[in-house]
Amino acid sequence: MKFLTDIETLFRGSFNHLKHNMVLSLPFLAFWLIIVFVLISLTNGAVKLFSLFLLLGITSAFISGWFNMFKRCVETPVNENQPEKEQVEDSFYLFKEFFPGVGKYFVNILVGLLLFLFTFNLIMLITENLSIHLLGIFDSFSQEEMMKALREPSSIQDFWKSISDADKSKIITIALIELAEIVLIIYLTMFWAQFVVLKDVSPLKGFLSSITITIKDFFRTFVIFVLNNLLLGSVFLLTTVVSLNPILRLVMILLFVYAIVFYVLMTFLYLEKYSN
Numbered sequence: 001m002k003f004l005t006d007i008e009t010l011f012r013g014s015f016n017h018l019k020h021n022m023v024l025s026l027p028f029l030a031f032w033l034i035i036v037f038v039l040i041s042l043t044n045g046a047v048k049l050f051s052l053f054l055l056l057g058i059t060s061a062f063i064s065g066w067f068n069m070f071k072r073c074v075e076t077p078v079n080e081n082q083p084e085k086e087q088v089e090d091s092f093y094l095f096k097e098f099f100p101g102v103g104k105y106f107v108n109i110l111v112g113l114l115l116f117l118f119t120f121n122l123i124m125l126i127t128e129n130l131s132i133h134l135l136g137i138f139d140s141f142s143q144e145e146m147m148k149a150l151r152e153p154s155s156i157q158d159f160w161k162s163i164s165d166a167d168k169s170k171i172i173t174i175a176l177i178e179l180a181e182i183v184l185i186i187y188l189t190m191f192w193a194q195f196v197v198l199k200d201v202s203p204l205k206g207f208l209s210s211i212t213i214t215i216k217d218f219f220r221t222f223v224i225f226v227l228n229n230l231l232l233g234s235v236f237l238l239t240t241v242v243s244l245n246p247i248l249r250l251v252m253i254l255l256f257v258y259a260i261v262f263y264v265l266m267t268f269l270y271l272e273k274y275s276n
């Protein structure tokens with residue numbers, strides 16, 4: 001089938017671009033190091049609120065600069081015969097695109113993240129309330145009891161044992177509905193930030209364009225989404241399996257980073273080729 005051939009071409013193109021632009025992984029590694037330091041500072045309420053705003057700002061700056069690097073990367077054809085010295089020079093040139101991207105796209109990415117978080121939480125709240133309304137209220141526990149159990153991980157198992165089978169069934173049903181909804185939302189909006197950077201559009205236009213292209217070109221976009229998430233999931237599981245071996249764990253973490261870079265590269269290459 002033609003769309004499978006297109007997917008294979010995208011995979012090959014993503015691999016070739018990644019092979020010649022390994023520098024794309026460096027901002028991601030630096031970003032996660034910064035995030036770890038920010039999360040460690042989450043101690044009290046005032047610091048926690050400030051850190052959350054700081055986290056949102058750092059994430060917006062990172063996506064803006066990082067995605068601008070991807071934009072320049074996919075706009076530059078890969079030259080297999082290029083001397084190694086020139087490849088290194090091009091990689092550093094690509095890295096220089098990070099800060100101009102922050103300056104150009106920061107506001108749009110920040111607005112897009114806020115819009116996504118607001119809409120996502122609103123949809124999840126509506127879904128949860130509708131699910132409870134349709135399935136019926138919980139009989140064997142109150143919302144306060146459930147929230148208390150969630151705040152204390154050690155008591156979750158005791159809480160689960162104490163509730164009725166009917167309520168367990170309701171919780172599982174609601175969880176599955178919300179999981180399916182989360183996957184659908186992530187799939188439909190998988191290109192929004194790429195559109196903002198690659199096509200220089202507003203966040204709202206980016207979301208609408210992402211939803212439109214995923215629906216119109218369902219087969220290609222869904223295969224990209226599923227295959228890449230299977231790749232990420234597999235590498236993540238392998239990372240947890242080898243967690244006792246520090247060397248293997250480091251190798252798997254690097255593979256996980258490259259898998260993420262590979263996925264983002266493929267989304268940019270896809271939009272570069274098919275979004276017009």
